[in-house]
Amino acid sequence: MKIDIHEKNNYTLLCDFYEFAMSNGFFKAGFKDKVVVFDMFFRSVPDNASYAISAGLEQVIEYLESLKFEECDIDFLRSKGIFDEAYLDYLRDFKFECDVWAVPEGTIVFPQEPLIVVRGPIIQAQLLETMVLLTMNHQSMIATKANRIVSAAKGRPVVEFGSRRAQGYSGANLGARAAYIGGCVGTANTLAEKIYGVPALGTMAHSWVQLFDTEYEAFKTYADVYPDNCLLLVDTYDVLKEGIPNAIKVFNEVVVPRGFRPKGIRIDSGDIAYLSKKARKMLDDAGFEDVGIMASNSLDEFTIQNILLQGAKLDSFGVGERLITSKSSPVFGGVYKLTAIKNNETDELVPTIKISENVAKITNPGFKNLYRLYSNSNGKALADVITLHDEKIDDSKDYEIFHPIYTWKRRDIYDFTAKPLLVQIYDKGNLIYKLPTLEEIRSKVKQELGTLWEEVKRLDNPQEYIVDLSYDLWKVKDELLDKHGKNYK
Numbered sequence: 057m058k059i060d061i062h063e064k065n066n067y068t069l070l071c072d073f074y075e076f077a078m079s080n081g082f083f084k085a086g087f088k089d090k091v092v093v094f095d096m097f098f099r100s101v102p103d104n105a106s107y108a109i110s111a112g113l114e115q116v117i118e119y120l121e122s123l124k125f126e127e128c129d130i131d132f133l134r135s136k137g138i139f140d141e142a143y144l145d146y147l148r149d150f151k152f153e154c155d156v157w158a159v160p161e162g163t164i165v166f167p168q169e170p171l172i173v174v175r176g177p178i179i180q181a182q183l184l185e186t187m188v189l190l191t192m193n194h195q196s197m198i199a200t201k202a203n204r205i206v207s208a209a210k211g212r213p214v215v216e217f218g219s220r221r222a223q224g225y226s227g228a229n230l231g232a233r234a235a236y237i238g239g240c241v242g243t244a245n246t247l248a249e250k251i252y253g254v255p256a257l258g259t260m261a262h263s264w265v266q267l268f269d270t271e272y273e274a275f276k277t278y279a280d281v282y283p284d285n286c287l288l289l290v291d292t293y294d295v296l297k298e299g300i301p302n303a304i305k306v307f308n309e310v311v312v313p314r315g316f317r318p319k320g321i322r323i324d325s326g327d328i329a330y331l332s333k334k335a336r337k338m339l340d341d342a343g344f345e346d347v348g349i350m351a352s353n354s355l356d357e358f359t360i361q362n363i364l365l366q367g368a369k370l371d372s373f374g375v376g377e378r379l380i381t382s383k384s385s386p387v388f389g390g391v392y393k394l395t396a397i398k399n400n401e402t403d404e405l406v407p408t409i410k411i412s413e414n415v416a417k418i419t420n421p422g423f424k425n426l427y428r429l430y431s432n433s434n435g436k437a438l439a440d441v442i443t444l445h446d447e448k449i450d451d452s453k454d455y456e457i458f459h460p461i462y463t464w465k466r467r468d469i470y471d472f473t474a475k476p477l478l479v480q481i482y483d484k485g486n487l488i489y490k491l492p493t494l495e496e497i498r499s500k501v502k503q504e505l506g507t508l509w510e511e512v513k514r515l516d517n518p519q520e521y522i523v524d525l526s527y528d529l530w531k532v533k534d535e536l537l538d539k540h541g542k543n544y545k
């Protein structure tokens with residue numbers, strides 16, 4: 057079948073088939089206009105980390121803005137033979153009508169917190185599940201992974217080198233975007249700069265060096281072309297005996313005489329700690345103390361931490377496959393769960409719960425809100441509290457938080473400011489949110505990370521950040537547990 061450009065870019069059918077089956081069922085059974093609430097949240101952070109970075113909202117909005125069933129989509133759905141013609145007519149005239157709240161991109165988030173809340177007719181809200189999840193799960197995972205790698209690099213720039221090993225086109229493009237949100241300084245992916253404004257950067261490949269008869273000739277030719285941006289890959293043959301001596305020779309013969317300082321060298325194999333220490337000494341002895349050493353080759357936060365602990369003399373990192381695939385923990389398990397159903401007689405949103413033998417899988421019921429409590433004395437984030445939607449946390453008084461399961465664990469929070477984290481994005485299907493720029497999102501990450509204690513940010517066995525339920529929400533949940541599943545309490 058021939059697919060035209062329009063269909064390639066229209067993600068309306070990128071939707072699990074059961075969503076359509078249910079939506080058609082809601083239509084036929086007279087539930088089409090039943091108003092419900094869905095929450096998108098995740099249950100645990102990849103790599104056993106304690107915090108994650110929320111990313112992907114811009115693409116969720118792009119998806120919602122372009123939700124449209126073309127005639128070819130309707131024909132295709134009709135060909136499946138299970139959909140009512142009246143339902144297909146509804147899809148043809150589909151107009152998004154939901155209210156949506158979300159935490160802005162770049163917000164530091166924790167398990168169980170609602171990142172996106174959708175309120176609207178079930179026939180619509182149900183259809184969003186797949187795209188909301190795939191978009192948020194992918195970019196939040198990569199932004200979080202990138203941030204771990206950047207934090208292991210301790211202030212040294214990290215460039216994302218992963219497109220060639222990414223899982224597909226959007227894995228490369230949106231992965232580069234998410235890595236930049238997470239703190240990488242740029243990407244090797246040129247298209248990611250054109251589309252999203254992520255700076256595209258690069259050095260050279262081994263093929264450049266191999267193309268010439270000698271490494272010296274290769275370096276000299278490169279320096280002739282780019283004297284102002286000369287970063288040489290020194291590990292094609294022998295880093296210490298050939299690569300670095302040849303680089304120093306070319307820096308002296310070509311770069312310096314033209315009035316430039318060399319940018320650096322890149323080491324892409326071998327014992328990076330050992331080689332970088334030797335390289336540093338050789339460059340310093342030759343008067344190139346200001347010339348940086350970049351490392352690459354299957355790096356991630358653990359290898360970078362380890363290599364730096366060994367005293368490696370490195371100034372920047374290129375990180376590819378283990379970042380772009382989040383190799384050590386490649387699933388961000390965000391889910392989309394029904395949390396409330398409107399009672400048409402009372403107009404009330406009645407909380408609903410999903411019970412599971414696995415306590416972590418029991419949902420937090422109800423139409424909710426989310427607050428972060430910051431200490432007024434040092435600006436640090438003390439705890440997050442999930443509340444009912446209309447609840448306000450009065451930060452002019454002390455506020456008692458308690459563990460939602462071990463309720464005897466209690467603590468008074470005082471002298472604090474409570475900030476709501478969810479922002480309304482859509483009002484009855486109309487976009488009312490001004491999207492931040494990528495630079496603003498990046499700055500938000502940096503600023504928010506500054507409010508977390510170091511213990512929470514530790515790469516291994518971090519301290520768990522407190523996320524509690526307000527008393528009113530806890531009571532709603534407790535009553536639903538009493539009603540549906542005494543055995544699970």
Ligand SMILES: Nc1ncnc2c1ncn2[C@@H]1O[C@H](COP(=O)(O)OP(=O)(O)OP(=O)(O)O)[C@@H](O)[C@H]1O
Nearest residue numbers: 324325326327328329330353354355359362363366
């Ligand atoms: N000093 C070090 N301490 C810990 N890990 C290191 C150190 N130096 C390098 N590594 C890591 O060890 C791994 C070495 O991988 P690999 O064996 O594929 O590389 P290589 O044989 O040196 O190079 P290549 O096969 O790319 O030519 C990489 O993940 C690299 O980042």
Ligand SMILES: O=P(O)(O)OC[C@H]1O[C@H](OP(=O)(O)OP(=O)(O)O)[C@H](O)[C@@H]1O
Nearest residue numbers: 217324352353354355374375376377378
């Ligand atoms: O190792 P990564 O973190 O993905 O970093 C990107 C890698 O990609 C390039 O290698 P290339 O594709 O030439 O493969 P190779 O180094 O495995 O030979 C580059 O030289 C890095 O080694």
Ligand SMILES: O=C(O)c1cccnc1
Nearest residue numbers: 217244257258259260374
């Ligand atoms: O620019 C580089 O050095 C680069 C780009 C992609 C993959 N590895 C290295």
